[in-house]
Amino acid sequence: xxxxxxxxxxxxADKPTLYxxxxxxxxxxxxxxxxxxxxxxxxxxxxxxxxxCSRMTVSKALSELAQADLIERRRKAGSFVRRPTFLSAVLxxxxxxxxxxxxxxxxxxxxxxxxxxxxxxxxxxxxxxGKTGKVIAIACRHSADGVPFAIEDRLIDLDAVPEAAAxxxxxxxxGSWLLHHVPWTEAEHSISAIVADEQAAAALxxxxxxxxxxxxxxxxxxxxxxxxxxxxxxGESHKLIxxxxxxxxx
Amino acid sequence: xxxxxxxxxxxxADKPTLYxxxxxxxxxxxxxxxxxxxxxxxxxxxxxxxxxCSRMTVSKALSELAQADLIERRRKAGSFVRRPTFLSAVLxxxxxxxxxxxxxxxxxxxxxxxxxxxxxxxxxxxxxxGKTGKVIAIACRHSADGVPFAIEDRLIDLDAVPEAAAxxxxxxxxGSWLLHHVPWTEAEHSISAIVADEQAAAALxxxxxxxxxxxxxxxxxxxxxxxxxxxxxxGESHKLIxxxxxxxxx
DNA sequence: CACGATTTTATGTATAGACATATAGATACG
DNA sequence: CGTATCTATATGTCTATACATAAAATCGTG
Numbered sequence: 271x272x273x274x275x276x277x278x279x280x281x282x283a284d285k286p287t288l289y290x291x292x293x294x295x296x297x298x299x300x301x302x303x304x305x306x307x308x309x310x311x312x313x314x315x316x317x318x319x320x321x322x323c324s325r326m327t328v329s330k331a332l333s334e335l336a337q338a339d340l341i342e343r344r345r346k347a348g349s350f351v352r353r354p355t356f357l358s359a360v361l362x363x364x365x366x367x368x369x370x371x372x373x374x375x376x377x378x379x380x381x382x383x384x385x386x387x388x389x390x391x392x393x394x395x396x397x398x399x400g401k402t403g404k405v406i407a408i409a410c411r412h413s414a415d416g417v418p419f420a421i422e423d424r425l426i427d428l429d430a431v432p433e434a435a436a437x438x439x440x441x442x443x444x445g446s447w448l449l450h451h452v453p454w455t456e457a458e459h460s461i462s463a464i465v466a467d468e469q470a471a472a473a474l475x476x477x478x479x480x481x482x483x484x485x486x487x488x489x490x491x492x493x494x495x496x497x498x499x500x501x502x503x504x505g506e507s508h509k510l511i512x513x514x515x516x517x518x519x520x
Numbered sequence: 521x522x523x524x525x526x527x528x529x530x531x532x533a534d535k536p537t538l539y540x541x542x543x544x545x546x547x548x549x550x551x552x553x554x555x556x557x558x559x560x561x562x563x564x565x566x567x568x569x570x571x572x573c574s575r576m577t578v579s580k581a582l583s584e585l586a587q588a589d590l591i592e593r594r595r596k597a598g599s600f601v602r603r604p605t606f607l608s609a610v611l612x613x614x615x616x617x618x619x620x621x622x623x624x625x626x627x628x629x630x631x632x633x634x635x636x637x638x639x640x641x642x643x644x645x646x647x648x649x650g651k652t653g654k655v656i657a658i659a660c661r662h663s664a665d666g667v668p669f670a671i672e673d674r675l676i677d678l679d680a681v682p683e684a685a686a687x688x689x690x691x692x693x694x695g696s697w698l699l700h701h702v703p704w705t706e707a708e709h710s711i712s713a714i715v716a717d718e719q720a721a722a723a724l725x726x727x728x729x730x731x732x733x734x735x736x737x738x739x740x741x742x743x744x745x746x747x748x749x750x751x752x753x754x755g756e757s758h759k760l761i762x763x764x765x766x767x768x769x770x
Numbered sequence: 771c772a773c774g775a776t777t778t779t780a781t782g783t784a785t786a787g788a789c790a791t792a793t794a795g796a797t798a799c800g
Numbered sequence: 801c802g803t804a805t806c807t808a809t810a811t812g813t814c815t816a817t818a819c820a821t822a823a824a825a826t827c828g829t830g
Binding site: 778781782783784785787791794 | 824828
Binding site: 334337338461462463464465479480481482483484503505506 | 584587588711712713714715729730731732733753755756
């Protein structure tokens with residue numbers, strides 16, 4: 271046990287070395303959205319001027335960012351901010367469309383309800399922080415080969431994600447849209463099982479009392495709540511699969 | 521979408537550079553168990569002799585292994601193989617004892633059944649590969665503050681994990697034992713919901729027909745099946761929580 | 771214009787050397 | 801015997817340089 275250092279705990283506040291400062295600086299710009307996905311970050315040559323160090327030093331910082339999948343480096347072209355990546359295979363359940371496509375089934379999507387409103391007490395409680403601004407509330411249904419696959423009930427903080435105001439959630443599922451447009455830094459999943467009530471049973475076309483899998487997910491960027499979603503899957507018929515692979519690739 | 525390279529797919533079989541060869545070589549020894557957790561890997565000085573290169577080159581290989589949490593580097597002491605780490609927070613559900621302790625509740629464990637046998641057809645199907653050797657079958661119950669928390673039904677491949685023969689699963693839950701003694705490279709989780717039948721209801725002290733969360737997990741080392749486990753949690757009362765955090769630390 | 775060849779350029783890998791820093795182990799001391 | 805100090809040493813960071821490599825950009829030619 272002594273070897274497992276349990277990183278999250280107390281950082282000894284080690285003296286920030288130059289390459290770490292560079293890495294943290296760039297990381298910050300990416301995570302705050304200052305450098306959005308696709309943005310080309312300065313060339314190593316420019317960075318060594320900016321930070322007054324050798325190319326090897328900025329290269330080390332960039333290499334670590336690349337290993338962490340925050341940037342993608344391409345010879346001759348430069349280094350680019352990656353779009354928000356799945357930090358773990360589990361999160362693929364975040365994109366139901368991709369999940370269904372991966373199963374080789376045809377994806378269907380149906381927007382049930384989408385409204386914009388000033389956050390009420392329940393919205394604020396659900397999103398976490400003391401938001402008083404506007405939110406978007408979305409209800410929709412995903413289907414595979416025409417059969418109900420999951421129903422989704424989502425809340426998006428419009429102040430944290432103003433771009434969402436312009437998105438067309440009738441054309442694109444909110445999960446996909448968010449995943450491809452909004453970088454996030456933390457997510458929390460809560461998984462549980464319930465039995466279907468009348469409403470859920472009707473929406474999913476299953477029997478009342480049938481088991482359902484529930485996934486509640488909250489997503490933040492730098493501790494600021496972005497969205498909260500509840501997904502309801504028919505329980506026995508469907509299994510969520512997550513794969514993990516150790517080690518390194520390449 | 522174009523930026524997301526979907527790593528798992530086709531590796532362009534890039535020319536293995538020296539530092540990558542070193543990294544892969546060391547990684548292999550760790551994952552095969554040749555260098556077990558706690559083992560001190562050769563000093564940089566020895567490695568540069570072994571591979572005939574400069575210290576910067578071996579250092580780069582070791583740095584990447586450290587970033588991937590496969591080794592831990594300590595000044596003056598050397599670099600050490602880390603014990604199997606959680607590759608993702610989700611996997612903390614792999615260690616129910618740790619999960620319950622994290623909740624601040626007292627952990628209880630009860631071995632219901634533990635038997636060794638030659639793998640039958642059902643065992644082989646469950647573990648995957650065409651195993652014909654011996655397996656250990658375990659049934660046990662975990663409780664928190666004296667209340668049933670989950671029941672576990674596990675199969676361990678004794679040929680792949682011969683050390684398990686000497687383990688005392690009456691004293692230590694098999695999940696904890698495996699996590700701390702056996703390195704793995706791949707795991708697959710399958711999550712679903714069912715309603716409790718008579719047997720499950722009795723074991724978990726819930727009503728027949730109550731929702732239950734089911735987690736099936738399979739674990740491999742280098743494509744060789746190690747163990748298969750099914751966990752049954754009471755559904756509404758309990759929630760599995762997983763957290764993800766982007767970026768890098770330090 | 772289309773298309774292949776050439777050039778340019780940013781990253782990728784590797785080197786030798788230098789100094790910093792933490793710390794395990796040895797040593798000295800009370 | 802316990803503790804403070806010293807020392808040796810393995811890792812941590814950084815530099816300046818060199819050449820390799822992939823791919824974008826340009827050029828040349830039919």
